Amino acid sequence: MQFTKLRLSGFKSFVDATELVIEPGMTGVVGPNGCGKSNLVEALRWAMGETSAKSMRGREMDDVIFAGSSDRPSRNVADVTLYLNNDERKAPAMFNDLEEIEVTRRIDRGSGSTYRVNGKEVRARDVQLLFADAATGAHSTALVSQGRIGALINAKPADRRSLLEEAAGITGLHSRRHEAELR
Ligand code: ATP
Ligand code: MG
Secondary structure (H helix, E strand, C coil), X not given: CEEEEEEXXXXXXXXXXXXXXXXXXXXXXXXXXXXXXXXXXXXXXXXXXXXXXXXXXXXCHHHHECCCCCCCCCCCEEEEEEEEECCCCCCCHHHCCCXXXXXXXXXXXXXXXXXXXXXXXXXXXXXXXXXXXXXXXXXXXXXXXXCHHHHHHHCCHHHHHHHHHHHHCCHHHHHHHHHHHHC
């Protein structure tokens, strides 16, 4: 499933509604430090159902809402919509009759997130599964955060190994083996 458009409003530094068309092929985002490049990648991650505020570089999820600046008051709502092309009908059954899928996540300060797919309210889990299923193919979505490559290179061997195990999807086997040995 190809990402075709990203729309943000009140999300981090993107206080005004902003729409970005994502053409097929490679897309680069360039700009000076602090202009919001990483915020854009985080908007993608967030719309896909991220639950960790820490991985969004915040203390709590409300921190993704525009916090105000010297000349603009803070906001109480943030929303991000991710548009997907489902031409090839690769989406899970519950969404697979849709030619274009619009996933919207919205957060209201103090009351958490809600999700909609093409305007209809769905569970966080439905959105997470939509992307988890898409991730099993060769064209999976992989987001590598800033600094992760450097951290991997500089990591202790044991830490690097646990990361590789996580990537290989075998982390769960260790805890199961440990459980078996205790019996
Ligand atoms: P670099 O090139 O250094 O990696 P970048 O382009 O990736 O920079 P970001 O980290 O995406 O920049 O953006 C950082 C900016 O976003 C900072 O100015 C920060 O104040 C602003 N920002 C982050 N969260 C919020 C928020 N909730 N409200 C307002 N501004 C925010
Ligand atoms: Mg950055």
